[in-house]
Amino acid sequence: MRALALLLVALAAGAALAHEADPGAASITPENLLADVRALAAPELGGRLPGTAGYEAAMRFCTERFASLGLTPGGDDGWSQRLTMELNEIRSCELALTGADGVAAPLALGVDYACRGFTGSGVADAPVVFVGYGLSLPERGHDDYAGLDVRGKVVLAVKPAPKWEPADGQGWGDAHLPRPKARAARDHGAVGLLLVPHPAATRPQPAIASVLHGPGEQVGDLPQAELTAAAAARLCAGGLAELAGLVAAVDEAKAPASRELPGRARLAVDAAYDPAAPTANVVGVLPGTDPELRDECLVIGGHLDHVGRQGEVYWPGANDNASGAAAVLALARAFAEGGVLPRRTVVFVLFAGEEQGLNGARWFVAHPARPFERTVAMLNLDCVAHGDSIQLGGGGSQPALWGLARGLDAAHARLSTARTWPGGGADAEPFHEAGVPTLYFASTPSYTHLHQASDTPETLNPLLHAELTRLAYRTAVEIAQGRYVGEAGERP
Ligand SMILES: [Zn+2]
Structure with missing residues (x-):
């Protein structure tokens, strides 16, 4: 059954790859995603513990990508939004x-x-x-x-x-x-x-x-x-x-x-032990083009950190969350290479310190580097490449946002399950608490290797990773172009 499901994923992805008309979606490929996951999960990065040289290297990888795609730095120190946390x-x-x-x-x-x-x-x-x-x-x-x-x-x-x-x-x-x-x-x-x-x-x-x-x-x-x-x-x-x-x-x-x-x-x-090691979120911005809507933003985020190394052993965190970070980078590329001129501003963020207690996301929500009139939605990508299907959290409290993504999935890969939960969860939680509608993208079953040294790129399903990222991209474009206005009753 599992093998059949994976085969169907492969066929669906192959078909989509062959007939993809949207250049943005076409730029999201299993090969590109896997290459980025391999780079972030490499031994030299040592499990990306915030405050270490390995995490700094992961940050550089992402800032160089944002820069090469022509995004605008969105931190308080260039691409970096500085904060400290225990290390x-x-x-x-x-x-x-x-x-x-x-x-x-x-x-x-x-x-x-x-x-x-x-x-x-x-x-x-x-x-x-x-x-x-x-x-x-x-x-x-x-x-x-x-x-x-x-x-x-x-x-x-x-x-x-x-x-x-x-x-x-x-x-x-x-x-x-x-x-x-x-x-x-x-x-x-x-x-x-x-x-x-x-x-x-x-x-x-x-x-x-x-x-x-x-x-x-x-x-x-x-x-x-x-x-x-x-x-x-x-x-x-x-x-x-x-x-x-x-x-x-x-x-x-x-x-x-x-x-x-x-x-x-x-x-x-x-x-x-260091009680206050310096580290940062990485933030890249694609400015909105519509005079009416560009002061509203869509946040697309995923955490860059993982649990680091202990002596000779390191935890690669390929699914958790090199996969989500790679998806955020792929979404930025899709907007850039797809020539999308978003009406709303799109903010791409790689969070520090999710594993320690959502530190980076909490900091981002509490200290916006750029104030926006309204954050219309937050898409979170966390553990998005292991398993054979897609789950979308947030439907329990954001039915319109969830319905938008479910509808787009129904029109394309048809890999999402009906299971959902109220908004929030992991890095989406601080946004949800602040009243921002959130949609949490995850693959399923995603947690087989969770926080084990066996969470390696070889255990991932790159075709599913690509389909999930394309679904996030299509959803993001709808929101960025103003076709999602918010949940019922939230705004006229
Ligand atoms: Zn995670």
């Missing part, structure tokens, strides 16, 4: 476990484990204590550390929030995020933190690299990693079944069931 460069991250059987086994970085993006530095070599979800909220009726001595120990905690509510019924807020958990571990005297996916999940999460960390001060002296449930199971005499049982006991009682495990861990990390 943690992980120079080495080593984890080894000694199992309950006393046998030491090396683990593979990027496969069995990965450092947390905001890990502290240090060497922890100690017995492991299971601490449930690693939450210490005694004032709220839950403390996984109550009555436990973890001084000098490595603690093992389940990574996600519990599916059940705390006793006060107020939810877990940010307490389940890695940084608050690291602070709880360090405050109790632990020397290392290991996070494990819920072992009874239907599809247990792999060990992913992530720089999402939660609020508060950096815990710079506590090494922190996450590992697969299969790897963590070696710490228990009864393997995965016993580990799952330990977590089930917490879930059933909705109360701590922490205890020492027979295994031990050695976690050694060397990381350099």
